[in-house]
Amino acid sequence: MSVLLIAEFDQQLKAATRSAITAATLLGGNIDVLVIGHNASAIAQQAANIQGVTRVLIADDVAYVKPLAENFAPLIQGLAVNYSHVVAPASSFGKNLLPRVAALLDVDMVSEVTKIIDASTFVRPLYAGNLNATVQTAETIKLLTIRPTGFEAAKDASQAAPVETVATKGDQGLSRFVSENIQQSERPELGTAQVIVTGGRSLGSAERFEELMAPLATKLNAAIGATRAAVDAGYAPNEWQVGQTGTVVAPDIYIAIGVSGAAQHIAGMKESRLIIAINQDPDAQIFQWADYGLVADLFDAVPKISAAL
Amino acid sequence: MKVLVGIKRVVDHNVRVRAKADGSGADIASAKMSINPFDEHAVEEAVRLKEAGIATEVVVVTTGAANAQDVLRHALALGADRAILVETADHLNSLAAAKVLREIVKREAPQLILIGKQAIDDDAAEVGQMLAALLNIGQATFASTIKVVDGKVEVTREIDGGQETIALALPAVITADLRLNDPRYIKLPNLMMAKKKPLDTLALADLGIDTASKVTTLNVAEPPARAAGKKLNTIEELIEVLRAQVKVN
Numbered sequence: 001m002s003v004l005l006i007a008e009f010d011q012q013l014k015a016a017t018r019s020a021i022t023a024a025t026l027l028g029g030n031i032d033v034l035v036i037g038h039n040a041s042a043i044a045q046q047a048a049n050i051q052g053v054t055r056v057l058i059a060d061d062v063a064y065v066k067p068l069a070e071n072f073a074p075l076i077q078g079l080a081v082n083y084s085h086v087v088a089p090a091s092s093f094g095k096n097l098l099p100r101v102a103a104l105l106d107v108d109m110v111s112e113v114t115k116i117i118d119a120s121t122f123v124r125p126l127y128a129g130n131l132n133a134t135v136q137t138a139e140t141i142k143l144l145t146i147r148p149t150g151f152e153a154a155k156d157a158s159q160a161a162p163v164e165t166v167a168t169k170g171d172q173g174l175s176r177f178v179s180e181n182i183q184q185s186e187r188p189e190l191g192t193a194q195v196i197v198t199g200g201r202s203l204g205s206a207e208r209f210e211e212l213m214a215p216l217a218t219k220l221n222a223a224i225g226a227t228r229a230a231v232d233a234g235y236a237p238n239e240w241q242v243g244q245t246g247t248v249v250a251p252d253i254y255i256a257i258g259v260s261g262a263a264q265h266i267a268g269m270k271e272s273r274l275i276i277a278i279n280q281d282p283d284a285q286i287f288q289w290a291d292y293g294l295v296a297d298l299f300d301a302v303p304k305i306s307a308a309l
Numbered sequence: 310m311k312v313l314v315g316i317k318r319v320v321d322h323n324v325r326v327r328a329k330a331d332g333s334g335a336d337i338a339s340a341k342m343s344i345n346p347f348d349e350h351a352v353e354e355a356v357r358l359k360e361a362g363i364a365t366e367v368v369v370v371t372t373g374a375a376n377a378q379d380v381l382r383h384a385l386a387l388g389a390d391r392a393i394l395v396e397t398a399d400h401l402n403s404l405a406a407a408k409v410l411r412e413i414v415k416r417e418a419p420q421l422i423l424i425g426k427q428a429i430d431d432d433a434a435e436v437g438q439m440l441a442a443l444l445n446i447g448q449a450t451f452a453s454t455i456k457v458v459d460g461k462v463e464v465t466r467e468i469d470g471g472q473e474t475i476a477l478a479l480p481a482v483i484t485a486d487l488r489l490n491d492p493r494y495i496k497l498p499n500l501m502m503a504k505k506k507p508l509d510t511l512a513l514a515d516l517g518i519d520t521a522s523k524v525t526t527l528n529v530a531e532p533p534a535r536a537a538g539k540k541l542n543t544i545e546e547l548i549e550v551l552r553a554q555v556k557v558n
Contacts, residue, residue, distance in 0.1 A: 066473075068475065069438065069441075069448055069450075070441075070447055070448065073442060091469050092450075092451060092466075092467070092468040092469045093468075093469070095434050095450070096438065096448075096450045096451070097438075098438075099403065099434070099435035099436075099437075099438035099439050099442075100438045100439065100441060100442040100448065101442075102404065102435070102439060102442075103404060103407060103438070103439035103440075103442035103443050104442050106404070107404070107523070108402045108403060108404045108405075108522045108523060108524040109403070109435065109524075110524060111432075111433050111434065111435060112432065112433075121527070125432060125532075126326075126335065126430065126431055126432060126529065127320070127326040127335060127429070127430060127432070128429065128432065129532065130325060130326050130327075130531070130532075131326060131327075131328050131335055131529050131530065131531060131532075132529070132530055132531075132532050133526050133528070133529050134526070134527045134528040134529075134530075135524055135525065135526050135527065136524070136525055136527050137523055137524045137525075138523040138524075138525075139523045139524070173478075174445075174446060174447040174477065174478060174481075175447040175448075175449075175475055175476065175477050175478075176475060176476045176477075177473070177474075177475055178463060178474040178475055178476050179473070179474045180468075180471060180472065180473040180474070181471045181472045181473075182470045182471035183470060183471050189470070191469060195555055219557055220551070220555050220557060221556070228487075238453070238467055238472070238488060239467075239469065239470050239471050239472075244429070244432070245426075245427075245486070245487060247469065253554055253555055263325065264322070270532075270535070274554060275535075275538075276547070276550065276551070278547070287538065287540075288538075289535055289538075290538045291535075291536075291538045291539065292538060292539050292541055292547065292550050293538055293539070293540050293541065294540075294541040294542075294543075294544070294546070294547045295540075296544060300544075301544050301547070304544050304548075305544060305547060305548055305551065308544075308548045309548065309551060309552070309557045
């Protein structure tokens with residue numbers, strides 16, 4: 001048994017990569033972390049310092065500055081034949097990349113793994129998390145994307161694993177990076193925040209969303225989330241969306257403010273340890289999922305709460 | 310430019326799906342079925358490309374039983390020109406679904422292939438990427454904006470933390486996110502016209518591909534319910550809960 005784990009990083013190794021490493025330790029065997037990038041030796045060193053990592057492989061090429069699946073996939077395909085498992089986080093990075101690798105290897109994969117039963121048996125959600133499927137793969141090379149909320153982030157080790165360089169495959173000439181618009185924020189990242197405050201459409205406008213949510217988030221050192229309805233109404237940017245098609249989160253504390261509790265939203269947050277809901281509507285679905293619920297006027301309650309904390 | 314759109318018939322997104330009592334799968338025998346919402350966005354985008362004079366023909370394809378004709382008719386009513394049903398009673402996993410689409414691409418030779426980013430039944434989000442790999446062409450997943458210029462396509466993608474724009478040579482595969490567009494409402498005359506548009510049926514067996522999968526489902530179950538919560542009566546009680554649970558800045 002041996003695992004090739006595809007690292008995701010920006011300036012730092014992403015927390016989702018650490019969660020995937022924890023999942024990989026449950027498969028048994030060695031774990032080689034593959035860092036694909038350009039001038040990313042600092043990232044490789046971070047990966048080498050994580051508990052459970054056997055070896056770090058670094059593939060350095062100017063074609064790997066941005067994670068284009070067309071360029072990354074043939075490299076992973078070439079290395080994968082030496083492993084029983086290829087694992088990546090089920091982030092937009094891993095979800096874009098790993099199915100391409102799977103098809104190059106002519107294998108079916110298992111995506112969004114939330115639980116590892118044994119090295120070939122996994123649990124993954126269906127129907128927006130309304131059902132859980134236990135699936136088994138008989139593929140020789142097993143490809144998995146790991147839902148980060150299902151696994152703790154792996155911690156640093158006392159000793160560093162060796163770092164080795166692997167040959168690259170260069171630019172496949174199929175795609176080109178043009179630009180990106182990544183929101184820089186002082187707040188914690190949504191996918192890995194300990195506390196999240198999420199606003200729904202009943203906040204009524206972008207201004208009121210900001211007025212109510214920002215002071216509370218600052219007090220609680222929380223990330224801000226939004227429902228699809230709030231995003232579609234223009235109250236919050238797309239990348240704040242929590243749900244089946246947005247970010248799936250499982251923080252320690254999830255505070256839903258003016259959130260009705262549509263199934264697609266619940267799918268993205270129901271694994272949170274503690275759920276607190278505030279809503280004007282006593283019949284809102286969100287109360288069925290909340291550990292603590294308060295029926296109140298948001299515009300009265302939320303500023304009072306922020307001021308009192 | 311010909312555009313091919315892959316669509317899937319799934320349980321309607323408003324239906325709360327439950328597990329079969331024996332755990333063998335989802336209990337969907339009597340559920341209302343619809344076109345996968347992400348695929349509807351893909352069809353709408355293809356039709357808009359045609360209305361903008363960029364696409365010349367929009368062909369929709371699905372794999373499924375004879376009753377999957379209803380989602381093809383829906384796509385034709387949205388404005389697609391022609392439909393193909395690859396008929397089978399079997400459930401296909403992602404790789405097999407991608408191989409079916411590869412065969413259709415070989416026959417139809419489209420310049421652009423659009424498909425939803427995921428189907429809301431198995432939530433796998435794999436087929437588009439697999440198809441692009443099988444065809445050795447570029448892929449743009451989770452697309453929110455598509456611009457076709459000078460034989461290339463520029464796509465803005467929804468990624469964690471923001472958006473990214475990439476350029477792909479054609480042909481290419483694009484998977485549609487919800488923000489790509491708002492699908493139009495279908496008017497009765499369009500529904501009538503859709504009935505007259507061509508719909509060809511192929512037997513899956515005639516495509517000559519191996520659709521067996523090594524990934525099998527052992528059990529399907531509903532997740533454990535959360536314990537009943539506590540109703541708070543005052544803002545002060547909620548503040549107490551927060552003080553006890555969260556470290557405040």
